[in-house]
Amino acid sequence: MSVVDRLVHGNGSKILLVVLDGLGGLPVKDGNTELELAKTPNLDSLAKSSALGFHIPVDWGITPGSGPGHLGLFGYDPIRYEIGRGVLEALGLGLEVTHRDIAIRGNYATVEYVDGKPIVKDRRAGRIPTEENRRITARIREHIKEIDGVEIIIASGMEHRTAIVLRFPEPLPEGSDRINDTDPQEIGKPPLKPVGENPDAERVAQVVRKFIDRVAELLKDEPRANYLLLRGFSQKPKIPTMEERFGVKPCCIAVYPMYRGLASLVGMDLIEFEGSALQDEIDTLKKVWDSYDFFFLHIKKTDSYGEDGNWQKKVSVIEDLDRHLPQLLELKPDVLAITGDHSTPSVLKGHSWHPVPLLINSPYVLGGTSERFTERECLKGELGMIPAQKIMNLLLANALRLKKYGA
Amino acid sequence: MSVVDRLVHGNGSKILLVVLDGLGGLPVKDGNTELELAKTPNLDSLAKSSALGFHIPVDWGITPGSGPGHLGLFGYDPIRYEIGRGVLEALGLGLEVTHRDIAIRGNYATVEYVDGKPIVKDRRAGRIPTEENRRITARIREHIKEIDGVEIIIASGMEHRTAIVLRFPEPLPEGSDRINDTDPQEIGKPPLKPVGENPDAERVAQVVRKFIDRVAELLKDEPRANYLLLRGFSQKPKIPTMEERFGVKPCCIAVYPMYRGLASLVGMDLIEFEGSALQDEIDTLKKVWDSYDFFFLHIKKTDSYGEDGNWQKKVSVIEDLDRHLPQLLELKPDVLAITGDHSTPSVLKGHSWHPVPLLINSPYVLGGTSERFTERECLKGELGMIPAQKIMNLLLANALRLKKYGA
Numbered sequence: 001m002s003v004v005d006r007l008v009h010g011n012g013s014k015i016l017l018v019v020l021d022g023l024g025g026l027p028v029k030d031g032n033t034e035l036e037l038a039k040t041p042n043l044d045s046l047a048k049s050s051a052l053g054f055h056i057p058v059d060w061g062i063t064p065g066s067g068p069g070h071l072g073l074f075g076y077d078p079i080r081y082e083i084g085r086g087v088l089e090a091l092g093l094g095l096e097v098t099h100r101d102i103a104i105r106g107n108y109a110t111v112e113y114v115d116g117k118p119i120v121k122d123r124r125a126g127r128i129p130t131e132e133n134r135r136i137t138a139r140i141r142e143h144i145k146e147i148d149g150v151e152i153i154i155a156s157g158m159e160h161r162t163a164i165v166l167r168f169p170e171p172l173p174e175g176s177d178r179i180n181d182t183d184p185q186e187i188g189k190p191p192l193k194p195v196g197e198n199p200d201a202e203r204v205a206q207v208v209r210k211f212i213d214r215v216a217e218l219l220k221d222e223p224r225a226n227y228l229l230l231r232g233f234s235q236k237p238k239i240p241t242m243e244e245r246f247g248v249k250p251c252c253i254a255v256y257p258m259y260r261g262l263a264s265l266v267g268m269d270l271i272e273f274e275g276s277a278l279q280d281e282i283d284t285l286k287k288v289w290d291s292y293d294f295f296f297l298h299i300k301k302t303d304s305y306g307e308d309g310n311w312q313k314k315v316s317v318i319e320d321l322d323r324h325l326p327q328l329l330e331l332k333p334d335v336l337a338i339t340g341d342h343s344t345p346s347v348l349k350g351h352s353w354h355p356v357p358l359l360i361n362s363p364y365v366l367g368g369t370s371e372r373f374t375e376r377e378c379l380k381g382e383l384g385m386i387p388a389q390k391i392m393n394l395l396l397a398n399a400l401r402l403k404k405y406g407a
Numbered sequence: 408m409s410v411v412d413r414l415v416h417g418n419g420s421k422i423l424l425v426v427l428d429g430l431g432g433l434p435v436k437d438g439n440t441e442l443e444l445a446k447t448p449n450l451d452s453l454a455k456s457s458a459l460g461f462h463i464p465v466d467w468g469i470t471p472g473s474g475p476g477h478l479g480l481f482g483y484d485p486i487r488y489e490i491g492r493g494v495l496e497a498l499g500l501g502l503e504v505t506h507r508d509i510a511i512r513g514n515y516a517t518v519e520y521v522d523g524k525p526i527v528k529d530r531r532a533g534r535i536p537t538e539e540n541r542r543i544t545a546r547i548r549e550h551i552k553e554i555d556g557v558e559i560i561i562a563s564g565m566e567h568r569t570a571i572v573l574r575f576p577e578p579l580p581e582g583s584d585r586i587n588d589t590d591p592q593e594i595g596k597p598p599l600k601p602v603g604e605n606p607d608a609e610r611v612a613q614v615v616r617k618f619i620d621r622v623a624e625l626l627k628d629e630p631r632a633n634y635l636l637l638r639g640f641s642q643k644p645k646i647p648t649m650e651e652r653f654g655v656k657p658c659c660i661a662v663y664p665m666y667r668g669l670a671s672l673v674g675m676d677l678i679e680f681e682g683s684a685l686q687d688e689i690d691t692l693k694k695v696w697d698s699y700d701f702f703f704l705h706i707k708k709t710d711s712y713g714e715d716g717n718w719q720k721k722v723s724v725i726e727d728l729d730r731h732l733p734q735l736l737e738l739k740p741d742v743l744a745i746t747g748d749h750s751t752p753s754v755l756k757g758h759s760w761h762p763v764p765l766l767i768n769s770p771y772v773l774g775g776t777s778e779r780f781t782e783r784e785c786l787k788g789e790l791g792m793i794p795a796q797k798i799m800n801l802l803l804a805n806a807l808r809l810k811k812y813g814a
Contacts, residue, residue, distance in 0.1 A: 026771060058410065059797070062411065062804070063804065063812060064812050067814055079410060347771070351811055375773055376773070379788075384791060
């Protein structure tokens with residue numbers, strides 16, 4: 001148990017954590033970054049009276065995926081708590097993952113049968129259109145609902161990708177996911193047989209082998225996607241909840257399944273709502289404001305446009321938040337934090353290792369260090385550069401939710 | 408294995424690490440440091456578009472020797488990987504150290520024989536002139552080439568100092584160097600008998616005892632240096648190479664044996680060249696530019712003049728680098744870093760604990776934070792203060808040589 005966990009006490013104060021996914025950037029025009037180009041009068045004003053700085057999601061130089069990026073923001077060591085590839089894929093496609101489950105990434109593939117044995121011809125089934133994936137996945141869902149008492153849950157991803165959850169009748173021991181990938185990584189080879197590294201995993205592998213055979217039989221007449229290769233066998237990690245660790249009652253307001261799934265891993269309540277605009281998220285926030293005391297509000301498009309290299313649109317998402325900021329301030333959160341889970345500079349068209357701008361507002365900050373909420377202005381701020389997983393300490397401290405350490 | 412080690416992939420990009428030994432300083436004139444007094448138009452220009460900050464070689468307040476200082480720069484935890492005194496002395500005197508070797512620091516001493524037993528009269532043999540050391544060492548080299556199949560290698564240091572390498576026929580088990588110093592640390596006492604703490608070390612100690620007796624017999628008529636005290640028994644540390652850890656093909660361009668030796672410990676190729684001026688080093692760099700992808704270029708004199716308290720000369724070495732900088736930039740390294748292994752402020756006439764200015768240039772930095780590459784301007788930079796061993800993470804990241812961590 002870390003120091004902070006031992007010091008928490010509840011006091012009803014409310015913490016609002018706004019995550020602009022992939023927020024940080026690099027110069028894109030006239031030496032200015034996306035944050036510097038955005039016209040943000042409300043953020044500017046807030047920045048002047050806030051604590052500014054950066055967080056480092058995982059470590060210097062390390063580019064985080066969304067999983068480690070968010071775990072850090074939620075106060076968890078992203079190296080200690082690794083989220084398996086299968087679990088992340090399943091969460092991303094909106095599947096629930098429980099301690100009874102083995103989650104798997106699936107790729108539809110094309111095989112050719114030689115002497116009755118499958119040989120991989122195309123590991124991605126020619127990157128079939130997503131609609132074809134949906135049709136084939138629906139066939140599997142209809143015909144293979146259960147194997148030896150294990151429920152089979154499958155969801156379509158983009159092109160050839162799927163996620164599969166094997167749901168057992170009871171919680172699985174740790175290590176039950178120690179099963180090799182079946183993708184041979186080369187064409188002209190047979191798929192690998194999935195084998196468990198230990199008896200618990202072997203028990204799962206037996207189900208997996210039957211599942212693969214059933215799918216192959218079912219899809220044998222498909223022209224392209226006539227086989228399923230499996231990778232990233234994984235279990236829901238054992239993570240203490242935010243309520244257990246920090247004494248908060250947390251909820252998640254996010255549109256995309258991946259982030260809702262990550263929030264669920266640390267025990268956040270997932271709020272259902274219609275629509276996907278920021279105003280829809282804020283309307284939802286207002287509705288549940290009295291029912292929780294920790295609010296994770298996720299804004300995806302800063303990252304999406306960053307990954308497209310579309311800095312103009314990334315700028316516009318930042319400006320959109322700025323326009324909505326007064327509504328967030330009207331709620332009078334005791335502590336408001338605005339940051340990203342990692343940087344996604346438009347010039348890199350992808351996640352990056354750069355420290356992420358961080359703003360914390362509460363009555364107990366120094367403030368007055370900076371004119372705006374930008375990378376260069378954050379360099380002048382009072383927070384310096386801190387590990388992401390320490391942000392939660394600061395949020396709790398600013399909410400006066402931490403007792404003194406020692407006498 | 409650390410996170411970064413698991414993420415490396417090669418891409419042919421080139422990283423140039425320029426180390427100005429003992430770079431950091433303190434005010435020496437009108438409140439200005441050596442870096443601030445130096446006229447450095449080229450460095451100033453580079454600094455404007457670079458990431459600036461500091462690294463902390465070992466820990467806050469800790470003054471590093473050259474060993475830990477460089478290990479940190481090469482990406483290694485300088486506390487985990489300790490380099491024995493004997494190894495460092497041997498490397499500094501240009502001896503090779505292999506896994507078959509025990510390296511030892513030797514001090515010529517004066518003993519007096521009482522009842523046939525040696526009693527230490529002067530632990531440093533009156534600090535004999537280096538030439539006398541050379542003559543005596545040559546005698547040992549000529550007369551004691553081998554003991555029980557163990558090759559004896561000896562090199563002269565300054566005044567009374569030597570380094571000895573005992574080269575065994577086969578690699579030695581770890582712990583073979585657990586042998587006590589023979590220096591009694593007081594005059595009027597007999598030298599201590601070297602004893603091994605374990606059977607492997609005792610096997611070495613048997614050879615050491617014979618070596619001491621042979622030397623004493625050989626030198627018995629010398630007026631001052633008639634005995635050899637031994638300290639710092641040590642083995643080459645087991646360090647994974649930079650190629651193994653980071654997937655780079657590294658080389659070292661350095662004049663002084665110590666730094667070449669340190670580079671060899673982490674598996675760098677040592678490039679041979681004539682001359683000792685910066686231009687000689689740069690000519691060599693140009694010659695091998697196509698054969699490697701990581702280049703460690705070492706400049707010694709910033710430290711030497713710092714240790715002399717000669718800030719004017721330290722300034723001139725910095726200005727010398729500035730004049731040569733365009734040649735380095737012409738090579739178009741994908742990532743260029745300029746820093747020191749520690750600070751050597753002229754006012755302290757020695758290594759110090761002060762954080763060391765650090766500059767990293769690549770297409771993927773923020774830049775625009777600072778006007779010059781000086782201590783005070785580095786405080787405004789985007790890197791903050793980072794542990795030395797994390798520099799390598801940043802160099803690899805900026806070279807786009809690291810995969811994403813987690814999905």
